[in-house]
Amino acid sequence: MRQAHAEDARTEARRVVRNLLGEEHPTAETLIGDAGPVLGRERTGRCLDLALGASLTRRSAELAAIAALLVGTRELGETWWGEARGGKLPAPDEVLRTAVAIEPWTDLTALEMLASWSADDAADHLWGSPVAEVDLNSWQAEDRFDLPEGATPGQRLVVHFDAGGRLDAVVTRRPDEELGSNLDFQSLRYSRPAEAQWSWGVAAGLGPHRLPGEDPDPYAREVDSAAVGILRAWALRHGAGKDLLGERWHNVGDVVAAIERVDWMWRSAEWFGWWRGASALVDDSGYLPYRLEELAAG
Template identity: 70%
Template structure:
């Protein structure tokens, strides 16, 4: 069942990539070529520089952000990068160059921040500025937002629930005459940059995504003892021999195995395993030791 869900997500992601980019550009080289044509060579070179500086387990996320920026720039225009927003928001080009994160995105990388900014701008351009934000962790539909002063029964209001994500709230008159609202979950939609970011990341997977480095970071050796423990744990807990692959020697072996195992669709125990293999790949010995102890205690 989990494997079927994972494949369904990939199929949908590939469909979206075809719709948004014209074909399945799932190789980093192809994404960068298209990016240069839309964003320009200098911006893409800076995006590559920032992506190379990210942990290998985060590389696919950075490239997915680039896919969102590509689609957003195509839709909003190249001038989006040069436009300042008042005194507190410098042009995106400046933030890309200085690698500066700004509120409310300080917990994101610079590329994630720019992709989120663009996804929201594209949503506002298409559907108008949202009147409110709501958390869809709760699926209660009634009276989730504060109504604007000009609300009227029957009016549809645009509500934000996620980066680039919007849905409508329908204003209704409650018994007794007061105005309220019902969220229309059937109206849920994402802007094209947000769809591109999600779909590229899911369809292309964790990697390896090589960016022409010399030496190749995916060829760096890993701790063979820890690798053996984590590979054996995966085999004991549901991974097939084909998913686990040959014994892991280098970081690329581990990244490829993580991708094949489809860890994101599995139980909480698999998240502990994921944190351990991520520490193995990203070269964090303290984190790795702690996660190995956690796994051993649970076994």
């Protein structure tokens, strides 16, 4: 069932990528080539530098953020990059230059922050500024925020729940004559930059994503055979066949491709430790020995 859902998500992601970016089979090379004329040569080069600086297991997320910026710039115009925000926030160009994330996005990379920024600005442009933020980890529909002054029964208010994500809350009169609101979950929608970010990441997958001018090829680095043996043995014991793992892992590219193929499996709690171990092998992380010891015993 989980595998079928994963395939459905990839199929939908490819459809969205095709509609938004015109790519049948999204690749890093195509994305960077498409970004150049829209973002400009200098910005595209800076985006590429930031993607090159990310770990290989983060590279897909950084490229997905570039896809969002490509679509966002088409939506908002090139002038968006130079607009400071009332003295409180620097212009996006400054964030791209310094690569320093700012509030409220300090848990994101610079590219992810800019992608979220463009997704929210595009959403505001389409649907107006939201009156409140709600957490959709709770599906309670009633009275999730304080109503703005002047709200009237039947009025639809736009609320924010994620970067570029919006839905409506309908103002209603309660039996005690007080005004309240009900979230209309059927109205949930995302701006196009947010859709581009999600769909590119899902459709293109973890990789390998080789980038222009990259020498030496980081995916060609040989991986430790002892670590490979432990990771493959654990995966085989827990239901992953050679059709998913591949016949052998010689280099980082082999491991990345295998992680991508077993994606639908490692999303279960049982497989999370394996994913952390395989990712540490890809990124040559000091976290690897701890994970290998744990996996060898399980």
